[in-house]
Amino acid sequence: MNDRRKVKLQVQKVYMEYYNERRRQYLLALSDINLNIYEGELVSIVGPSGCGKSTFLNAVDGLLSINSGRILLDNKEIKKPGPERSMVFQHDSLFPWRTVEQNVMYGMEIQKRFSNKEMKERAEHFIHLVGLKGFEQQFPNELSGGMRQRVNIARALVTEPELLLLDEPFAALDAQTREFMQVELMKILEKAQKTALFITHQINEAVFLSNRVVVFTARPGSIKADIPIDLPDARTLKLKHHPRFIELEEQIWRLIEEESANTGMVTLGGQ
Numbered sequence: 001m002n003d004r005r006k007v008k009l010q011v012q013k014v015y016m017e018y019y020n021e022r023r024r025q026y027l028l029a030l031s032d033i034n035l036n037i038y039e040g041e042l043v044s045i046v047g048p049s050g051c052g053k054s055t056f057l058n059a060v061d062g063l064l065s066i067n068s069g070r071i072l073l074d075n076k077e078i079k080k081p082g083p084e085r086s087m088v089f090q091h092d093s094l095f096p097w098r099t100v101e102q103n104v105m106y107g108m109e110i111q112k113r114f115s116n117k118e119m120k121e122r123a124e125h126f127i128h129l130v131g132l133k134g135f136e137q138q139f140p141n142e143l144s145g146g147m148r149q150r151v152n153i154a155r156a157l158v159t160e161p162e163l164l165l166l167d168e169p170f171a172a173l174d175a176q177t178r179e180f181m182q183v184e185l186m187k188i189l190e191k192a193q194k195t196a197l198f199i200t201h202q203i204n205e206a207v208f209l210s211n212r213v214v215v216f217t218a219r220p221g222s223i224k225a226d227i228p229i230d231l232p233d234a235r236t237l238k239l240k241h242h243p244r245f246i247e248l249e250e251q252i253w254r255l256i257e258e259e260s261a262n263t264g265m266v267t268l269g270g271q
């Protein structure tokens with residue numbers, strides 16, 4: 001098939017192993033990962049606990065060096081962290097002594113690419129985009145968990161990264177806030193037109209948010225399945241009751257269960 005979409009991220013034959021000093025042993029975490037992510041796509045990675053999801057995300061961020069293979073963003077090889085990628089973690093990494101606005105401005109201050117006026121304007125724009133208008137001068141301890149994750153998302157977007165990396169960003173939220181944030185994230189990414197790689201333990205969340213769900217095998221992580229989510233683009237929570245949604249969820253669940261069975265694991269973390 002002639003695919004005319006622009007490839008944003010190319011992952012080619014990636015292998016990665018850790019060395020355990022104490023045991024003097026190598027541990028293969030990723031094995032032969034090949035994946036293309038296209039512009040504007042949100043791709044989720046799911047798989048059994050310990051299969052290498054975070055390792056993979058950290059390798060794409062450039063925080064970890066791979067042993068072989070290549071990872072390219074816009075045809076440029078990733079060797080170390082860079083401003084064209086932004087990560088959002090499970091736990092907010094906000095500075096408690098900085099206001100929402102000052103937290104959102106932090107990345108821009110480090111990068112020194114923007115004037116003071118631009119930084120203020122951009123911070124304001126992204127704070128509004130994530131729905132926090134009016135909270136600019138609040139401190140993190142005055143915000144709820146969901147609001148703090150919004151600040152993190154604003155902070156990740158404000159430097160205009162080409163790729164957004166999200167490592168279980170909603171895992172610490174209660175179920176209701178989590179669902180609300182899923183809908184909000186969809187809207188935010190749609191407005192910001194970002195390409196994103198998302199890690200989650202929740203199959204339901206992966207199906208709801210993604211254009212594709214990539215299922216990893218048990219460690220060493222390799223790609224077991226790459227499943228297009230053929231659901232309408234306009235996603236509301238009602239979609240979670242749609243027969244096709246449930247079918248996709250069950251298909252992915254079975255694939256992960258097969259892998260978990262291979263390692264003797266019964267359930268998934270957080271599920």
Ligand SMILES: Nc1ncnc2c1ncn2[C@@H]1O[C@H](COP(=O)(O)OP(=O)(O)OP(=O)(O)O)[C@@H](O)[C@H]1O
Binds near residue numbers: 048056269
């Ligand atoms: N710094 C490290 N040194 C040695 N081994 C590591 C290190 N970090 C992770 N590992 C091992 O690599 C494998 C993959 O870990 P990783 O955290 O990437 O998995 P994961 O799929 O994100 O796990 P989870 O779903 O439980 O968060 C695991 O077996 C883990 O024990």
